[in-house]
Amino acid sequence: MASKRIITALGRNALAQGTLRSKTRPGKCSNCQQRWNSVSQKQGSDRVQFPGAVNSRFSTTLRFERATEEDAMPTYRILDQEGQVVDKEAAAPDISDEEALKLYKDMVTISIMDIIMFDAQRQGRVSFYMVSAGEEGIAVGSASSLNHKDPVFAQYREHGVFQYRGFTLDDFMNQLFATKHDTGLARNMPVHYGSRKLNVHAISSPLATQIPHASGAAYAMKMQNQQNPTEEPRVVACYFGEGAASEGDFHAALNIAATRACPVLFICRNNGYAISTPTLEQYRGDGIASRGVGYGIDTIRVDGNDILAVREVTRRARELALQDGGRPVLIEAMSYRVSHHSTSDDSFAYRAKVDVEDWKRRDNPITRLRKWMEGKGIWNEDKEKELRADTRKAILNAYRKAEKEKHPPLSAMMTDVYAEPTDEQREQMAQLRKIVEKYPNEYDVSSFDGGVDGLDLDKR
């Protein structure tokens, strides 16, 4: 029923475009749908031709359309929970051993870093942390199907995207400890990573604001793809949770991406909870996926614990997004947030520990891929032990190094608000310096690079 709905929706769009294409006036943009040009009602027609719905059939049955649980859009998977390929007839997963190992190592690295940094926060070493436990497969799997140059907009639980693209352990630690090597210049809370080099935009805390950014960036990609046809075309990837999808920005972003035909992949991590709020209190429709169809966006639901399925879905979605000059695609990746929301949250206040333990044990993206690799004979217990020991060591080394580093110079507090500091800012920094020098015991400047001299805006 759900898939039928998609087909109907797609058919409706195709029909609408077909009807319109034939009516497009010369010199007009063929990508721009001009529904208001629809023809007036024909005598005896069995279809409505109002401009707002150009191909709706008349009906004398008074029936309200209703979403029911039986209609749920199917969830695509390749592997089952035992790491076995479900469809024995299908071609083997299209991935080299080397790449599979990279995906696995990236997921393991993130999961070990999560444990270490969660504890570090508990010990007061960093102010805040958010783990991505249970969702490593969505981030790493989807990232592996993107081009390195595809801009990414993330929410905050996509450490795997950074890891896959080449964010180093030092990069992570410098951001978490707000050191002078943090490219975010110690301005953002921990886990708000960003990297020009890796084409991942800096994360911000307000939820869903990045979704319309992704639509606009994808429109920029579309224009730039047209202007530079010799370069490999790019798409934009945008991540968000199912809670963020309740924000108005989600609606605004999907709608504008559809109307402007933007090559963007909207990747929703549906992990069952937005802090304490279960999905039943978040929405009553068929998840997030059902909404994509309503916006005229090609949509798919995938098993987020099956990294190979996420990878394959993203690869195909990327191809689709580049067709016909560009179009948005919505991917809803299902998973379970096995961790607390953040270090400021105790999730056992609103859900049973036994459920969480059950999810952890029964199914997670890391063990599923591990079982598949073991089945192929490219992984075993010894390699596992070695990987875990080495990774832990490397993370702790980066941790200790970052912990000793100074913060950036204090001028970083004021720069980059504008392209150039304003006169007002210069004056204020001079005032601040005077105060700090007048009351040296009231301020600790020693942990900042350059100490009190860092308060000079012109030194940079």
Next chain:
Amino acid sequence: MSKHLSSGARAAARISQRSPLALRRRYASHPPKARLNIPTDYGTTPLLHHTSKSALANQELSQEARNGTTDRKNLFQAINDALSHALRNDPKVLLFGEDVAFGGVFRCSMNLASEFGEDRVFNTPLSEQGLVGFAIGAAVEGMRPVAEVQFADYVFPAFDQIVNEAAKIRYRAGSNEGMDCGGLTIRMPSGGVGHGALYHSQSPESLFTHVPGLRVVVPRSPTQAKGLLLAAIASPDPVIFLEPKILYRAAVEHVPAEAYTLPLSKAEVLKKGNDVTVISYGTPLYKCQAALAAAEKDLKCEVELIDLRTIYPWDKDTIMESVNKTGRVIIVHESMVNAGVGAEVAAAIQEKCFLRLEAPVQRVAGWSTHSGLAYEAFNFPDVTRIYDTIKNVLDY
């Protein structure tokens, strides 16, 4: 005042009895005996360039513009001209918003979609948070989007995108260069229009001046609009560009034909004077001009008139220099007095010119209420209130 109103109504009734075709628009009328509160005569105001020569004499123009010609344009035509120059000179410039493609509800984007193509000038769905967020996304990937919000009154759905995103992106990106949205310009018609009531009259500029990272600009005339808009589009910082909608058709002047920019964060002294400084921006400047002309005649004083132009970051030097000379200062704006632009300017003057002040700093601004339909003439600063304030500071 009620006497004036009822006699005005009687006059209107008389006119309508005489000739039904010459019906007076009551909402645009003024009291028949008024000397101060009469409509601005844009055809004679010294704030507009009535000759090509005066338009080209502007020292802030580029040499090229000064050697060029002028066209008589109203404010929407000057905006259209600026947008056209921007689209022609930089392929990264995009122009979009609600109803922009057919020319815009105020005609600012007329003919631009047909000239530059529907890929660069287009309509968006009706969603301010969506179109501003979209613009930010295009800007962080290197474009120079000019987003239009149909009325400044409707910018609030996009407030989160502007305050938490547009203003903070460069800062949070840190040393990740090029990940800012400095290419962004957000245009919006603002201010009173005589009958705009609650949602077609607002001047929300002070809400944006409280946000580090944004530049807030309000032009007073077609020439200013063109130069400041081109400067806003070229600016490496996101700019909120408020266009006084009452001037779209009313203010007509000679505008240099070449593309040119006028400096941001630079106030302009429109008239020199030694006794009082009057500071304003946008539409009320015309009221200030009328008030100071009457005051100078009646009170034998010299008033200095300054257009702030950029509301934030604003030009403190020009203001302080003037106040240090005059010792008396009045700030005028349409939006509510409390926490308006005048509050910031007054506080800064008090800090910097304390010993030079000979009268309390005065603010003539909208009262602490909403813009009710029938009450606009009583709510926004008018010539009488400005005149009276000039009188009061001189008498203090």
